[in-house]
Amino acid sequence: MxxxxxxxxxxxxxxxxxxxxxxxxxxxxxRTASGYPAENYFQNAAEYNIKAELNDQTHTISGHIDIVYTNNSPHKLDYLWLNVQQNSLRPDSRATLTIPMDGSRFDSNLTNGLEVSHVKAEVKTGGKNTDRFSVNDTRMKVLMPAPINARGGKATVKMDFQFKIPEKGKDRMGRVNTEKGVIYAIAQWFPKVAVYDDVVGWNIEPYLGAGEFYYDYGNFDVSITVPSGYVVVGSGTLKNPEKVLSKEAYNRFLKAQRSDETKYIVSPEEVGGTTYTKSSGKQTWHFSIKNSRDFAFATSKAFIWDGARINLPNGKTSFAQSVYPVESNTGNGWKRSTEYVKASIEHYSKKWFPYPYPSAINVAAEINGMEYPGVSFCHWKSKSSDLWGVTDHEFGHNWFPMIVGSNERRYPWMDEGFNTFINFYSTKNFNKxxxxxxxxxxxxxxxxxxxxxxxxxxxxxxxxxxxxxxxxxxxxxxxxxxxxxxxxxxxxxxxxxxxxxxxxxxxxxxxxxxxxxxxxxxxxxxxxxxxxxxxYSNDNIDMEVGDVLKTNKGYIITVNKLTEIPMPVKLQVEFADKSIQNLYLPVEVWQRGDTWKFLFKTEKTVRAVTIDPERILPDISMENNQKTLD
Incomplete structure (x- = not known):
């Protein structure tokens, strides 16, 4: 042109x-042009039934998983792609091989990754079971014995799995030694079906570390077996507290759910013993969560455990909890964690959208901050404003991307950025x-x-x-x-x-x-x-107050746009008598050029004109935002 x-x-x-x-x-x-799902919008779903066990001598998790997959798309599917993110810890993984020489947040201990066996796939409409699968880095492809029908077809995938829990797992999960025992924070720990959507089909980007996760929603039923004295907390509802807790601890558990003040379930004095559990042998803790995109858990015999009620605006309640070691039990530390969780979730629920899950649990771990549905891992040495900030941020992620399920692999700003935005108002609101x-x-x-x-x-x-x-x-x-x-x-x-x-x-x-x-x-x-x-650009904002010329009708004010991004112009006029008047120019003033002049009618004497007096805009040259008249 x-x-x-x-x-x-x-x-x-x-x-x-x-x-x-x-x-x-x-x-x-x-998807409609007005930003709503269209008539043919679809999402696939999966039901997960998992039975897992911790071996605290070898630091391993082993288990069995049954996945029932529903294909709601308009296409038949001959295979399923699954995410196996533990493989990012392998020495030959793309995540390992792309870490810069000077290091990164996503450095980790190396392991053999996720070991799978006894893989079986079945389609409800027919065909024999098949055990054909392949693993490529953090992706696992399971071939179906027959196509999974469109618009409601179902398939089942079953397998055994195990992995070694690293001390450092890319700042997402891992373990840490404390005075009373090891804390295990477990995530990205079982095969999860990848998203098949209307945008790119199968979302099969490898997991490298910075780009987080993109999952469909489903229901999870999870049983975790641990040695005696271990407390387990996980996403959703603990289904059998009366079977794993002593009578006294169980009563405290119930009282904490009804209390607006933080109450101990396992007190600091009890940590390291077995008086709060029901038996001296292995125990199985049973959890469930519905309409969730993931499940995470933590377990340790070093946990102090406390909780309080969360009051939601729809008349429902949830259960704020925190688990942390005795080293973190300080007045400006994790003693306030449940207070922070409760305040954060109550704020977001009232201001934006009600919290949907039955519990919200903050876990002290060797992790700088990571979020999962209803569970957050925050650093066990965090205190004061740092602990508030990381707690509030990680639980804010329950809105983005746990409730609003954006694709973190491609668009981190749709979860991290949106969450940082709502954190701003939550922090201003917290405790005056x-x-x-x-x-x-x-x-x-x-x-x-x-x-x-x-x-x-x-x-x-x-x-x-x-x-x-x-x-x-x-x-x-x-x-x-x-x-x-x-x-x-x-x-x-x-x-x-x-x-x-x-x-x-x-x-x-x-x-x-x-x-x-x-x-x-x-x-x-x-x-x-x-x-x-x-x-989408690297452009900037720079507006300038140009000439302010007195006339017999008032003042001719000139404003200039010196860089690429246009903005409405909010002006504050200060008069010689120290009174002020606010003016507004719509963004359309820049449609015909980068300079705009207008007549400001007044009989008063103008002393100064200022653009954006509240300093909301990141104007790259704030020194030209004001013109003072002699």
Whole structure:
């Protein structure tokens, strides 16, 4: 196209990139252009029945799994892909071989990975059982004896498995020695069916570490056998507390569920003994959780165990719990953990969407912070604001991506960024602002925004440079949502749209365009310029107050856009008498160019004009945001 035919003014506002690959936002038979699931939207599902046992002498987990898979897609499936993420710990795994020489958060002890045996597959519609399977890195392909029918066909996969529990498992799981015993934090520990969706078919990216997880929803029935004296906590409901706990501990368990104050189930004085368990032999703890995308658990004989009731806005309750060793039992440490869990979940439930699970358990482990449905692993040495921050963040993940099931492998900003955003308001709300947050200081990102080696939010997590991931996945998308809420749309419009997005996509799989389309549809605003500028480019915001010229009718005020991303212009005019007046210019003022002049009618004497007086925008040159008149 010749330069004479190029769109004038701001290309983002003129939708020059309307059909970018990233923003190809037309609806289809599966997803509507207004950001809702369409009539033919589908999700497959799996039911998991797992029986596992811990050997604390060899630090191994062994077990048997039955998976009943339902194919709700419109396509017959000849095979199933499963995730076997323990294989990322093998010395020849892609995850191991792609760790930089200078190390990474995802360093780990190496093991033999997940060992599977006695694999059997069966299809309900016929065909003999088959044991044909292959394993490639963190993916396992199980061939079916006959195709799994579309729209409701079922298949069963069974197998035995075992693995060695590493001390360090990519900061996701592992074990740590404490004074009273070993703490085992167990996750990514059994084969899980990969997602088959309408976007790419089978989602079979290898697990490398930074890109987390993408799972379908299903029901889990899990039995875990442990030696005497071990406490087990896991996702969902403990189905047999009366069979594994002593009478006294069981009564405490019930009282804690009804108490708004934290109550001990296993006290510090009891840790390391067996008085809180029912028998001296092995015990099997039975858990279940419904409509969940995963199951995780922790076990130790070193656990102090406490709990309190969570009050939900729909009249239901849940059960906040914490397990931690005696070393963590300090007033500014894990003694407050259950208080933090309760406050965090009650806040998110009231503000955004009710918490759906029967329990929420914080586990002290040698893990900096990792989330699973109803269970979080946080560092056992965390204290004060650090413990609040990691607890609040990990339990915030129950909304993103546990309730809203986005694809973390491709779009970490849809869980990490959204979660960091809701953490901002939770922290401000907790205990009258006891702890501080940095999301209200957008200027701290300015140095990064000017860095020539920065990357965009849309960069895949396993590709992005390590030094950029914290901004691209967490801080920048969270700040983008705060800009949208507090600067562009306003709290009322944004909150209505954001709540609608969560409710609409609860227990489903939204793509980025579903989010963009849904927010625009509910809020009633074309935000293409914002999505493209903030989420998919490396462009910046820099607005300037230009000339402020006095006339006989008032003042001619000039504002300039010096960089690529347009924004509405919020101006504050300060008068000589120290009174102020706020002005608003819509984003459309930039449609015809990068300079806008307007007449501000007033009989008062203007002393100063300031852009964004509340300092919400990460304007890369804040020094030109104000013009002071002599």
């Amino acid at each position: 010749s330069s004479d035919n190029q769109p004038k003014g701001d290309p983002i506002l003129n939708n020059q990139w309307e059909f970018d690959d990233f923003l190809y936002r037309r609806g289809n038979m599966y 602002g006891e702890y501080k947050t940095h999301l209200d200081k957008p200027g701290v990102i300015n140095r990064w925004l000017k860095n020539p080696i920065r990357e965009s939010i849309s960069t895949y997590p396993d590709i992005v440079q390590n030094h950029n991931l914290g901004v691209t996945a967490y801080y920048k998308p969270a700040l983008g949502l705060r800009i949208l809420r507090e600067y562009i749309l306003g709290a009322e419009r944004f909150d209505e749209a954001f709540r609608s997005y969560i409710k609409t996509w609860a227990f489903k799989h939204p793509q980025p365009t579903d989010f963009f389309n849904h927010i625009e549809s509910v809020a009633g605003e074309n935000l293409n310029w914002f999505w493209r500028g903030w989420f």
